[in-house]
Amino acid sequence: MHGTRKPGGRDGTVRRLLAATTVAAAAITMVALAPAASAAPGPQAGPQSRLTKHVARTAPATPGRVSTRSASSGGGSGDFTGDGAKDILARHQATGQLKVYPHSGTYNGLNTYTPASVINFGWNGLRWIGQGRFAGNLNGTPRNLSDVISVGSDGRMIIYPHSGTFNGTSTLRAPSVVVGFNWWVNDLIFTYDFDGNGWDDILARRAGTGDTYVYRHSGVFNGTATFLAPQLVSTGGETDLEQNMADVTGDGSPDLLFLQPDGFLAVFSFTAGPTDPATGKPLGQAYALGFGWETINAITLTDINRDGKPDILGRVASNGNLQAYTNTGSWDPNQFGQAYGTYRVPVVVGFQWGINDVIT
DSSP states (O other): OOEESOOOOSSHHHHHHTTSOBOOOOOOOOOOBOOOOSSOOSSOOOSOOOOOOOOOOOSOOOOOOOOOSOSBOSBBOBBSSSSSSOBEEEEETTTOOEEEEOBOSSOOGGGSBOOOEEEEOOOTTOSEEEEESOSOOTTSOOOSBOEEEEEOTTSOEEEEOBOSSOOGGGSBOSOOEEEESOGGGEEEEEEEOTTSSSSOEEEEEETTSSOEEEEOBOSSOOGGGSBOOOEEEEEOOTTOSEEEEEOOSSSSSOEEEEEOTTSOEEEEETTOSOBOTTTSSBOOEEEEEESOGGGEEEEEEEOTTSSSSOEEEEEETTTOOEEEEOBOSOOOOOTTSBOGGGBOOOEEEESOGGGEEEEO
């Protein structure tokens, strides 16, 4: 199970989560993670889950590289077109084109996403590409449109603000803004509105450790002052191949989604588990969502059927099919810590997605 310094919710509970150890804002990094699948892995009954026991680490971080295992950027998809539905941002591996696949507005198999629109060129050399609500409106308030964020080979993190209009290569507006340096100190990165204030934050696992930190958005889009100093969220994730965040358990608090080397996809609830005698707060509890996910080479989170619950997109390694695992809305783990009923069997929503090396 994942060890944690704090259970968190979207209200005052998150504040208690963030009361954990604060570390110097040494750097910021982001990753793209993903597995691939040939047969439908996913939420199916099976052997008792073998979740790795996570242990807290206190060793100092060492410089690391952004993971290249996964084709996902870490974090959920966002709205680029302004219609309220979550679209997909992707990079074409061969050409370096940055593309958006707009959601049609209806979850309908292969008709769920419309053909891709190229919004920029020359993105080949970037180590990580993601999206989130960072730049805000001109009056300094959050907005629902997604901005693009990247990390280059030089470790700089840059945000490319949305222009406010989805219009091909005019979708992103100038100038781009550098918001951080030395982001190679982290080797898993993802985005999520951790404290529920409308701005997306950055979460990252420090390279060489199992520690995951949150860099909260300051509420002001202002260069290197955009994100605050990192604060410890959880420990013990040394072996995680992927990390992401959403309210999977439906308790109103963010949960940590993670993939293990043996193919188990799991979720760590900050609000479950035994009580820590030292703090009086839950220590957290990990639950298995499904097995066989080693056959998937890209994972990202979305709300594909627009019901307000986090769904999973997974790309099958063997054929490049993009599959949707929709959330059943049921959270009922058994005595073995298995919650296989949380996600439905996959539905194919796209073919030939192997042409993209970033999917988010």
